[in-house]
Amino acid sequence: MNSAVMPSGRSPLVAGLALLLAVLTSGCRADDVSINVEGTRTSSPGAEGTLKAASLAEAIEYVRKDGKERTTPVTYRINLPAEAQILGQPLAISGPEPPAGSRIIIRGAPGGTRISGATFVQNHLKLSRSRDGRYEYALPFSELPGETAQKLLRKLSTISPRQLMVRVNGKTRLQSTRWPNSGFLPVVEIAGDPRSSTATMAFADLPDGVRRSPDLWIGGYLTDSYLFVNARALAVDSKGVLTDRNRLRADGKPPERVYFYNLATFAQCNSFFYDASARTLNFCSEEPIETLEVPVLDTLLAVSGFHNLTVRDVVFELAIETAVTVRDSVAINFSDVIVQLAGADGIAYTNSSDSRIDHASIRAVGRRGAWLSGGDRASLTPGRISIEDSSIQDFSLIYRTFAPAVQMDGVGMSVRRSVIFNGPQFGILYSGNDHVIEDNLLAQLLTEAGDSGFIYSARDFTSQGTVIRRNVLLGTGGRYFNDARGIYLDEFSSGNLVTDNVIVGIPYGILMNGGKDNKLLSNLFILSSPSIWGAALGYASWWQVWRNDHIQVPGGLSVRNLYSLPVDKEPWTSRYPEIAGYKHSDLLRPERNLIEGNRFMGAGSITAFDGDIPTAEVRNNSAVVYRGSLQLLERMRNWIAPSQLDETLALVSSELDRHGLTEHIPLRAPDRAGAQLPGDRFATLSEFK
Template identity: 25%
Template sequence: MSRFSRRDLLRAAGAVGAGASAALIAGPAHAGTGDRRDRAEDQKSFFVAMDGKDSNRGTQAAPFATPEKARDAIRAWRQGAPGRATAPVTVFLRGGTYRRTRSFTLEAQDSGAPGRPVTYAAYNGEQVRLVGGVDLPATGFEAVSDEAIRNRLPAGSRDIVREFDLKALGITDYGQIVQTGYGLPRTVTPPELFFNSEAMTLARYPSTGFLAVGQVIDPGGNPRSVLGDPDKMAAEFAKGATFKYTDPRPSTWTDTSDVWMQGYWFYEWADGNLQIKAIDPAAQTVSTKTASMYSVKAGQRYYYYNVLEELDSPGEWYLDRATGKLYLYPPSDLTGASVQLSLLADPMAVLNGCSNVTFSNLTFEGSRGDGIVITDGTSNTVADCTLRLLGGRAVTIGDTSVSAGPHGGSGNEVRGCHIQATGQGGIALAGGDRATLTPARNRAVGNEIHDYSRLQLTYSPAVELAGVGNHVANNHIYDAPHVAILFRGNDHVIEYNEINDVVKETNDAGAIYAGREWTGRGTVIRYNFLHDIVGSGGSHFASGVYLDDCFCGTTAFGNIFYKVDTAFQVGGGRDNVIRNNIMLSSGRSVTLDERGLNWAAANVAPGGAWGMYDMLAAVPYQEEPWRSRYPNLVNIADDQPAYPKYDVVEYNALYTVAALSIAPSARTYGTVDHNLTLTADPGVVTVVDGKPALGNDDLIAAQLPGYQRIPMKRIGLS
């Protein structure tokens, strides 16, 4: 994982301009008395520095020590004179590493005004790091001397592994590993170790790859089968599983009291972890304390982790919570290395009911939870920040767990940020009013997001959308085991993004994904470049755009697919439009099935497991503005809702990709026409230095009347 990204290089190119902007915000260094009086009424600057004191005045010469003091100083300053309540204010943080032991919290009183924000920014291009953990000095790592521990370590590791006494630093809260995964609520992760800004791996077996579940003696509970009933689900989770292990290694471990397993226990798109209850070496079985969401199935992939006896590879580590000793197999020389342990469990910054607040050019890192959480906020901006090495998400705006997307506010933006190595996703954008279809217009624009689901492997997207009318544009998203963009709700726009090398560890999944809702209509997916998306193999495949399980009303226009397993997978939905797309050098082009008429018929029916009628009843789909906006939804219940009606597949160009696969009922009730299969490479994608780059669509436009040119130069990071 490179420490310098494409986004970093673009930012460096503009560093001179950024410094000039900072100087303009700060105002002139020397001004007359009249100028100072005007500035006191119109704007104010405060400074925070590593060598500052909160008893200082907060000037550049006498800075504060904490952003909390600057926040409180703004509150006091505003009360000093009329007009200050809406004056723009800037808090400049001087370069350095600021250890955070609590959330930096802003409330409604800390808001700015439209066009006159309260800004927290790095001063003049200096590097400002807000760190939710503690540095472990290299001198504190010592050889392992305890013979009992040495005997548990692999023979080849005993003289390499180093131990660190956390209690000697006063660290006594080590958190706990808890059950997480598909279908479970997001939780705070246990502490993690970072070495030179790289996440280390809890000692695991095997060190890479997976094992296969052997014969299943007891599959355990199936919580998913009683979804929606908390008491029954809890009862199912309490039923642990038992299965045979095919590799005898667990029989050699001394202590399995805190050993866990990570796996895809039933489906290749649903990950989760399970704590071991017992290992029976004689029977070669392992039993778990709780159930997986779908129970356990033979042949599925998993590995063991948090095993001291498997500390055998560079970059692996183990934390003994009973003794407070941390053990590390150093990935390189410890001398001069930066070693951090994440400790902060709360979000690093919380904006609660704030408006017009900006974070600019700051780094948030090394924390167990989210980077920034914005609730019920308006016109807040996170710009040109780095958010990395976090256990949760980078930025959470509102609640994306339900289609309504509550508490997202409006007009918030995450722009030009570098988001890297987060545990549970990148950016969450909620907001808008589904009853009135009022858009929130929250945006994620021009961000570089990668390696963003290290801990929660599935359904932890780079960008997640809910509510109404949010916008995702010009981001570069890459390197992840599962989905890139997940959306629910209505009328979102997903455009000009480059997405590659996602869905790397899973299948039956999509880079851009939505599923199981008739009412989630109006989203437009246009002018995106998706490439090198091939999945992990198996009977299912990775898709570029996946409208799963009867999802409806999405328009995909002008997207480019190159080396993608399946460009479009449409799972029996209605009113979807696939128009003017280019599919190149891929496996499948468009697959549009009629699952609602066969294997999924019971799920779609009234009272079915997917709850389609319940979700329909939850929105005013027969009233305005729904009635005018989505006319085919008004009478859906009386219009053979299980049929894939009114889908449109037209004006698409295909080259070295399988032909369209459209179910008979979709052809009968929809439009499939004016699609072009090319016999020669149209020159849309060329490979430069091993990387695909966009060319032009002149040859397609010449051969396909009605086709509209794609603005390729606008695609990607901006």
């Protein structure tokens, strides 16, 4: 018998007959099927009727086949062992489905079961140097199993080496080698024939380690402060670094913030580089390598066209691309899960609905923590996908920009009672309708990118109905913070309700760049100046070069949905009464924006005119002079650790009490945000700052 799925403790034939007899004698009601993946303890009552599977993939395949034969709803419970599940290929769950009303529950061991897309390669390492607490190794692909070597070669021919989340000794994530070790360096000039497709970036000085690296990559803000680029260096010589000219500014202005990575030298340890010509990965560790995990799978779990799946007590880790993908599915839920060490997104939903992520810890991912996309904008049918009571930290490690902790598209997504911490740009990026962002703590964001917001939306007059309320935004650690915004309603974002938020230490607390029908009500600003800025972006002289790109009918970036969605029909006209008149109005002029009941402590201000153009109506706002200590000011200037969040919030709260501002939302981190797995151990990030 090829399949290892069988009732535990019996021969296949006897066990099968016994299970069938049990079903028949119980009134043909087999509505709960338990499957223990090999290694699972079977001490629970009723274990005699429990099936066994050699692997999680085999258990899923059993469910697929068994579900096709059933005519009544069934619950499949797949129980995982404590031992890590090392995947040979991504887990795929798709149709055909069991009968309507059925569900699958995949549950890890009490301490959490790890599902990994990596392979252990320490037995193939060659120690090349060992001295002064540094251990350098080479991993020749010729020493690896053929299939593993081919997977890595194929991926490394198309992706940045940084997407390999390499882990040493089960705890330390190795970074791609880089120079400088932290921060950026400016380009002195752009050299070369302007008519050429390539250009040379010249620098004041390049060390030999850069010049002698044949597989060098460039990372940096090559055109704008809000857009990070990863690009291969085409060549390196005494003049500088050659790159594609189309990656640089058309006006020839040299980039101010650039660094190099995948250097063929170890300027710092706990790092690695890829040598394409030698076909080796090379590592430096501060301790001898006993285990070395290198991801070989793009994805760990792919759900497509499915209903009713719940995953609990699981750690998804070590994927080259997105760890978990959900497409065209309904009621796909993740509870008490950890997602970490993924080269792209943590969890991504597309064209799905009625799903939830709760008590999740998503961390150390290359792009977005979670992408929530579902519902239908034409009919305003909500998708109802949420992330709740979760924590997302150290995200956007590779892509750096337009890779938020949470991205929401479509209709009816929500982020509630979650902590978003330590990212280079946005915390939440949204488009679409009727989203809810409430009771969250967002801290230490925009640590690198400019012209960006903790919460950001732009370029769509029809993205209306979103509510942003009772969130706390903490502006710690902002080295490049002069260009930061708290809640950024950019480029004609309209129809938002922003209420009862607390914004601390962010230069532009709320910024509206044009737009209509926004309401900014009862927010509290602390040491955030200017606090509220309303601009008539469309009338700015410097912006006119982009006017046609945005406003030209019918395909301009900011108006294409206005002219393609049925905004003059139900349910749009009832939901957003003003929007039907937008086409007949001056779209560039801000209208019906309201700033009311906001309070300011320390250097608060409201800008509600842009020249002679009113941008908002202002009512009943008030301010108090800051008379507190310098302790809060110093805290906001510096980086903090996650363990310092409660202390920082208490410091803010004490200053508010001192100034008589006692009516505000509780200043504390959401209770039990993140996974509650006692076996959790987080990989050290070893960030080079």
